[in-house]
Amino acid sequence: MPEPVPSPPTSLVRRARKIDRVLAETYPDARCELDFRTPFELLVVTVLSAQTTDRRVNAISPELFAAYPDAVAMAGAPREDVERIIQPTGFFRAKTDSVLKLSAALVERYDGEVPGRLEDLVTLPGVGRKTANVVLGNAFGVPGITVDTHFGRLVRRFGWTEETDPVKVEHAVGALFPTRDWTMLSHHLIWHGRRMCHARNPACGACPVARWCPAFGEGPTDPAKAAKLVKTEGRA
Numbered sequence: 587m588p589e590p591v592p593s594p595p596t597s598l599v600r601r602a603r604k605i606d607r608v609l610a611e612t613y614p615d616a617r618c619e620l621d622f623r624t625p626f627e628l629l630v631v632t633v634l635s636a637q638t639t640d641r642r643v644n645a646i647s648p649e650l651f652a653a654y655p656d657a658v659a660m661a662g663a664p665r666e667d668v669e670r671i672i673q674p675t676g677f678f679r680a681k682t683d684s685v686l687k688l689s690a691a692l693v694e695r696y697d698g699e700v701p702g703r704l705e706d707l708v709t710l711p712g713v714g715r716k717t718a719n720v721v722l723g724n725a726f727g728v729p730g731i732t733v734d735t736h737f738g739r740l741v742r743r744f745g746w747t748e749e750t751d752p753v754k755v756e757h758a759v760g761a762l763f764p765t766r767d768w769t770m771l772s773h774h775l776i777w778h779g780r781r782m783c784h785a786r787n788p789a790c791g792a793c794p795v796a797r798w799c800p801a802f803g804e805g806p807t808d809p810a811k812a813a814k815l816v817k818t819e820g821r822a
């Protein structure tokens with residue numbers, strides 16, 4: 587069981603929700619940038635998205651799922667064929683291993699279906715809490731906070747938490763928002779991190795939440811300089 591998180595100060599809650607509202611207006615299309623049609627596809631593409639771009643994963647996923655549309659088909663796939671298809675996503679041997687083991691575990695333990703509970707998902711080979719929350723939030727409609735590198739960086743810049751452990755970050759930030767907002771909050775922060783609030787050189791001078799951000803000034807504050815740092819596309 588996670589340690590109970592003390593109630594955050596009201597001023598912090600208000601500021602956090604204001605930032606999320608402005609980000610929601612800034613990124614009305616925010617969503618999972620990986621293409622998928624089923625929970626199984628989302629689970630697989632999330633595993634494949636490690637250390638690469640969503641665009642690369644989206645480029646290979648139609649061929650992968652045309653050949654192996656579900657866990658039963660994928661569990662029986664020839665390793666060399668899966669390796670060939672997913673090679674452009676990098677680390678293809680390890681990723682093939684994960685996808686085959688994951689599919690076999692789904693067939694053996696869940697009749698080939700992806701379970702809709704965090705505690706079950708994290709028992710699957712290669713599935714951590716981050717992947718599980720992506721699947722729950724986007725394929726099952728179960729609110730989840732996805733603490734990836736962008737999310738962690740932004741919440742620390744916003745001063746919402748000083749934690750670095752992803753589970754502690756999840757609980758600290760979760761306490762600031764109603765549960766129903768968790769999935770979209772994750773998308774808003776990840777989109778902002780990919781487009782504007784970069785790890786190095788954040789576009790502070792162009793940032794719509796600058797006035798509520800204690801880290802304003804970490805990147806150029808000059809609007810013209812900052813505008814050049816804004817990416818119109820994210821990771822996709």
Ligand code: SF4
Nearest residue numbers: 783788790793796799
């Ligand atoms: S003001 Fe700068 S550091 Fe703060 S959120 Fe905006 S881009 Fe990121």
